[in-house]
Amino acid sequence: MDAALFLIATAVWGSTWLAIKYQLGVVAPEWSIAYRFALAAVLLAIWCMATGRSLRFSLREHGYLFALGATLFGLNYISVYWAEVYVTSGLVAVVFSLITFMNPIGMRLVFGTPLSVRTLLAATIGVSGVALLFLPELRQASHGGNAGYGVAFAVFGTAVACVGNLVAMRNNKHGIAVFPSTAWGMMYGGLIGAVTALVRGVPWSFDASPAYVLSLAYLALFGSVVAFGAYLTLLKRVGGGPAAFVSVATPVIALTLSTLFEGYRWTWVAGVGVVLAVFGNWLAVVPGRRRAAKVEITARPQP
Numbered sequence: 001m002d003a004a005l006f007l008i009a010t011a012v013w014g015s016t017w018l019a020i021k022y023q024l025g026v027v028a029p030e031w032s033i034a035y036r037f038a039l040a041a042v043l044l045a046i047w048c049m050a051t052g053r054s055l056r057f058s059l060r061e062h063g064y065l066f067a068l069g070a071t072l073f074g075l076n077y078i079s080v081y082w083a084e085v086y087v088t089s090g091l092v093a094v095v096f097s098l099i100t101f102m103n104p105i106g107m108r109l110v111f112g113t114p115l116s117v118r119t120l121l122a123a124t125i126g127v128s129g130v131a132l133l134f135l136p137e138l139r140q141a142s143h144g145g146n147a148g149y150g151v152a153f154a155v156f157g158t159a160v161a162c163v164g165n166l167v168a169m170r171n172n173k174h175g176i177a178v179f180p181s182t183a184w185g186m187m188y189g190g191l192i193g194a195v196t197a198l199v200r201g202v203p204w205s206f207d208a209s210p211a212y213v214l215s216l217a218y219l220a221l222f223g224s225v226v227a228f229g230a231y232l233t234l235l236k237r238v239g240g241g242p243a244a245f246v247s248v249a250t251p252v253i254a255l256t257l258s259t260l261f262e263g264y265r266w267t268w269v270a271g272v273g274v275v276l277a278v279f280g281n282w283l284a285v286v287p288g289r290r291r292a293a294k295v296e297i298t299a300r301p302q303p
Helices: 002-021 029-050 059-086 089-096 099-111 117-133 135-142 147-173 178-199 210-238 246-261 268-294
Strands: none
Touching: 002 059, 002 089, 002 210, 002 246, 029 059, 029 178, 029 210, 059 089, 059 147, 059 178, 089 117, 089 147, 089 246, 089 268, 099 117, 099 147, 099 246, 099 268, 117 135, 117 268, 135 268, 178 210, 246 268
């Protein structure tokens, strides 16, 4: 059962990075995010009602649910979608894995959680790996290329997602149910996408092509509902340490798909970068095995 949950979360989230590519083009990223999370919120709300989970929260709690949606599903995903406009999906997935290091640092700053030397070492190795992987893009950016925008959007989105994780931890500490709060968070995230589009003056649009509609359905149902359900269930069963290995495996799948479908070209420097990034993630989550029962349950954001 645990292995099946791990495989579902890893396979789905590893493939959603590529699915996002099919959302780009005709429809602005902000509107695509609005569609995706509005649909996902409705599906998750229906499931909550069918399983007897209440969707009612106080006005104060809705304030925190809005903060959850704005960070974990709104601004975070807007940044991710824009990042994929400039760089391949696999590279964005690797940058996003840096949240494995950002989370402990954020927990230290906000909740006073101890920060181990091992975590700092893992972060140093992981960030070094990502820097090597993006070395060609960074060189291109220094000569006026647009790849630097992709790197900037990816890093910003990861930082915002980290804030969303901290909000999710706060909500969990105060007894706010995970699945109903996620449904509301997704609804608010979709609203943030629509409002951002309106503020930027982006006209409403929709792409009825099979590629767009099918990728939207996949991202809403599998990427936003099924994968989160599998991951959150895995967290409850095995704890945050072992479950965090999803973050290690996901970028590997994303890069493999990017190589097959986006024509990503490997170099030996990029290969070393991936090894360091994955090893840094692994080093960061391995200690969690011994204290899994003490780890707070949080929704780990993935596309």
